[in-house]
Amino acid sequence: MVSLATTSRTPALKATPALPLSKMRTASSPVPILKTSKPAPAVGSKRKMSDADLTLSPSSSQEDDVEDTQPTKKKARVQFDREVKMHEDTSSETSLAVVREEVRGAIHRHVAMSESEGYDRIKGIFTADPKEQGDDALLAYDMPTHTCLKNHLLGLLSHVASLDRSCSGLVNAIISSEWVGRDESYVKLYIRFLGNLAAAQNSYLGSVLKMLVSNMTIVPRGVGRLPGYAVVSASEIHTRVHMALRHVLRLIPAGSGALSPILSAQFPSDADPASANITYTRNLIQMIAYAPELQSDIFGLITEKLVKIDVQIQVDMEDFEDEVGDDLLHEANEEDDEDDDVSVASGDSEEDDTKAAKKIKENISKVDGMIDLLFEYFSVPFANGSLTDKENALDLLLSNFKSIILPTYRSRHSQFLLFHFSQMSPALVDRFAATFIQHIFNKLQSAIIRQSSAAYLASFVARGAHIAPEVVRDVFDLLLTHLDSLRVDYEKTCRGPDLRRYGPFYSTAQAILYIFCFRWRELTTAAAEGDTPDQVDELEPNQIAFPPNVKEFLHKCIYSRLNPLKVCSPAIVAEFARITHHFQFLYVYPLLETNKRIRITAFRSISTLADPRFSHVGREIHAGDNGGYQLDAYFPFDPYQLPRSRRWLEGDYVEWRGIPGLDDADDSDSGAEGSDDESDGEDVTETDEE
Structure with missing residues (x-):
């Protein structure tokens, strides 16, 4: 499990520097954020709500805020319906x-005298469901x-310092x-309140952050569709949530530490649709722009969740035939970007x-x-x-x-980010290959x-x-030299093949055989002298x-x-035996025949030696009968x-090429996935390793 509360942060790729904070007044006298000394926008112009609207301004007054925060078509980002009437009755307000x-x-009577009539009335104003109408919506008073x-x-903003733990119900x-479905003026005021509340009463910081993060996944039906207000789209709702998070983190820089575990806890569950994971991942990545200190934590969280799902796919697909499993990959619905915020995932048509x-x-x-977003x-x-x-970026x-x-043994797709980006330059290729070589040695x-x-x-x-x-030859020679060194060390005590005892030798040998099968052209003396793979194919x-x-x-x-x-x-x-025999390089078929008659016994499971946190990379499997x-x-x-993300990998692969004079088809991608030449044979030799 990746800890999100890490103290070591990977440097941001293109971090947006935090804006300087204005001077903050005491919590009991919060400074208004809304400005009224701005020229009114031209009729018909569109204006995007931004952080500038939340800048603290000492010259503003709360009374001015009331006038400035009235619903108006000029300031709304969304398009208002002219026939929609706002909940306003200023004559009775x-x-x-x-009100202040x-x-x-x-608040005073509730805290000091335990008299809660007025306190409960104010709480009822905010608990009232704006989607309900009529006298039943509130018991003691009308819909606010x-x-x-x-x-x-x-x-409440004027008395935010008084909202201690005893007022937790109201808070x-x-x-x-x-709040996300109301007009922009209310949203700005609400964000101001959240920031001042979290700054003045640190005990509420976690609740504020949790509420905001919970709004970063798919938007439930009905949210953003309040009676009397213009419809607010899912993308605009997420924009408002990010504005609130950005504002809170600017006021409380240490809030990032509290935010990390919340991001992990709020990640969509296994039962949630794909759109929930994709939307949440997109919003996590968007956070990096204003919270670069969370970059390492965020990508660690996404990678952890991605690998978990990726592994589950491989486990579940084992219940199907190989052909059916391939069909499932091809039939997986490729969701359109515009549908990622829809609350109900597609895919029910396959009855x-x-x-x-x-x-x-x-x-x-x-x-x-998720991987496409990465x-x-x-x-x-x-x-x-x-x-x-x-x-x-490569370090991250x-x-x-x-x-x-x-x-993780069964990871199938998560690693392709590195496969693609590490090939962007020779220097990155060297760094990626060096990582593995260091571990092998x-x-x-x-x-x-x-x-x-x-x-x-x-x-x-x-x-x-x-x-x-040149890199192919260098890596092959390095592995070959290492293999021979392991042979010298292990052969002194070896009485026969033993995966448990000599695992590094066998994994290195298999790596060499696999590279040879795909890149034998680059390993020839002709290639070392400058011939291209196509020119090597033309040789007898x-x-x-x-x-x-x-x-x-x-x-x-x-x-x-x-x-x-x-x-x-x-x-x-x-496959190795077939290629080497064709070029009269090595002739190993007699050894393969002998191996058919060798039965290896008395093995202990490799799982008894493995780190229990890890899956079985070099697992032991029975070879047929x-x-x-x-x-x-x-x-x-x-x-x-x-289907969606494979576009990034076009041109990254060396496809399997048939061997001239040996294969009829040169374009099959069977590679080292040929048939098993080890048929049943009589067990005439046994090696006992214990």
Whole structure:
């Protein structure tokens, strides 16, 4: 679980500097925010509510606020219906001075004398449901008018210092009241009240932040549609919520620490529709512009939730046949951006789908939409930023990758942010590859992390279309040298293949085999001399040659007592054997036949050795009826299939290319996913490892 209350913040990519605060007066004499000394906008002009409207101004008076906050078509951002009548009856309204005194007296009598009649009346004004009409809406008084609400809120603003814990009922009523659907003048006044309340009474800060964050997901039906007011769209409601959050955080910079755990707690649940996750993710990312100190926390939270859903998809899809699972990916509804704020998610048209299939498709939509927003956000610094901006962005991605994604075995899509952006320049390629190499070589790392790093590095080098041939050869040589070093260390005590004891050796060997299957063209001596992959394809099989050290190290490792071809994934081994035999480079088929007759027994589960926080990267699986234990063929950068976000990865892949003279079809993407050549055989040899 990622802690959001972290003390170490990753530098913001393009942080918006906080604006200087104006001088604040005492909480008992709050300074009005609304300004009245502004020229009226021209008739017909549209004006966007912004933070400038909330700037503290010593010259303003609360009486002026009352006049300035009357509903008016000129100041409304939304388009008012001319036939809509506002809740106004100014002839019967009590003056602001009288209301202010009424509020003061009611609070005083409630706190000092436990007399709550006036206090309850004020509370009832804010608990009244504005959607209800008639005498039944309130028991003791009529439905409050627009001006009544504002006058009482102004009165409370004047005495916000008196709203201590004994007034929590009234304060919670105000915090829970309908405000996002009212006119702009009331919204500005309400935001002022929230800011002054949180600054004067710190005990209410959490309630204020929780209420605001709860409005950052999909907008429930009916919200923003109050009788007598123009309809307020979902996007405008979210704009108002961000304005309020920005204002509170400017008044209380330390509020970010209280906000982090609230953001995590308010994240949509598993049962919520995809639109809820996508909308909430979008609003979290938008917060970074005015709260850059939360950048690391926000992306850590999004990554954690994204990986959790991503893993659940892979687990659920195991209940389906491979073909059905692929169909579910292709059939997942691609939500339109304009529909993200709709409260009811689409996807009910597939009446014949099982409940499980619908759940998978809903989760696919969640991952697709959330990761698409992350691609969009990070594309800005990587495309237009300086080298420092790019490195800061990569640092942020790498931090979340190492702590959340790398230890997770079944993550299928979350890692593609790094796959895409790390290929933006050779320097970023080197940094990403170096991260894995450090983990592979570090004996202090857990076996699970070392094996996972080998799988990621192999998949990155094999699949990355923008990775230079020189980098492919350098990484391959580095892994080959490391493999030979492990062989020398392990072979002294080895009595036969043992995944439990020699996991780093087998994960490194499988990484080498996988890279060879995809990038053998770049590993040839012709490529080292400058030939392109297309030119290598034009050579005859007997003209294909590899550097001497490649054959030497591979031969020693393959025919060692560690016997990696018995433990590595049979599909990858089969493809490796086919390619090397075609080029007369290595001939391993006799060894494969021998391996069919070897049964490995007396293994303990790798889970007994693994860090319990991590899933099984190098898990042991039964190879058909042989009873042997192999590494799973997990390579995390296999083709990306999510419908919306895959547009970001166009041109990033090295697709599987058939081998000239060996394959009839050159464009199949079967890769190392060929058939398992290990058929049933007679068990004539047993190795007992304990």
